[in-house]
Amino acid sequence: MDDNVRKKMTNSERRDAGLAYVADEGVYKEMLACRKILQRLNFMDRSDLEGISEVVRELFGKSEGAFVNPPFYCDYGKHIEVGKNFFANYNCTLLDVAKIRIGDNCQMAPNVAVYTAGHPVHPVSRNSAYEYGKEVTIGDNVWLGGNTVVCPGVHIGSNVVIGAGSVVTKDIPDWCIAAGNPCRVLREITDADKRKLFGDEEIDEEAWNDIVARMQF
Secondary structure (H helix, E strand, C coil), X not given: CCHHHHHHCCHHXXXXXXXXXXXXXXHHHHHHHHHHHHHHHHCCCCCCHHHHHHHHHHHCCEEEXXXXXXXXXXXXXXXXXXXXXXXXXXXXXEECCCCEEECCCCEECCCXXXXXXXXXXXXXXXXXXXXXXXXXXXXXXXEECCCCEECCCCEEXXXXXXXXXXXXXXXXXXXXXEECCCCEEEEECCHHHCCEEECCEECCHHHHHHHHHHHCC
16 A cells, blocks of 8 residues: 555554554544443443443344353454354453454353454563554354453454463464364364263263254254
């Protein structure tokens, strides 16, 4: 892109284009609007499940049946797009400087953090107040274990389980269990896992029959 064109862009436009930007007055105005919604969300009656759901719909850029257990934190809200049946447990942080796109039926355990925001490595550049955002995408049917951190620019495939305490710095493919710091693929998820509950323990007969009847597989 021509430098003269870049100079004409606002910092909000630069941010949304994935370029280096400064959080100026215009950017902060957007963030303050989000903080007002978060103030309501994080101090609501925790038993008002319908009310919480309504505020989440107002907060997110796109959602369908999404629910979060407050407290919840983000920068803009409008840059978060989630599919059907999204659930985030307590103390989730989605730093949505860039887009965070999440598919259907995704679950986040307590203390999960997804970061799109970053800063230059060199202190001279970092101290200039310039920063950046890089999009994070998460596919369908993904479960992020407690205290997982997803770093800027990462893409996680569909049907993935990320183990608790993982730091995801690189892309994760479909249909796998991954864990660690840095997070790495441990094994593939197969049909043999369908009846697994915890470790080698299997789902009991009554529950399994109910699952088969309801899921129709």
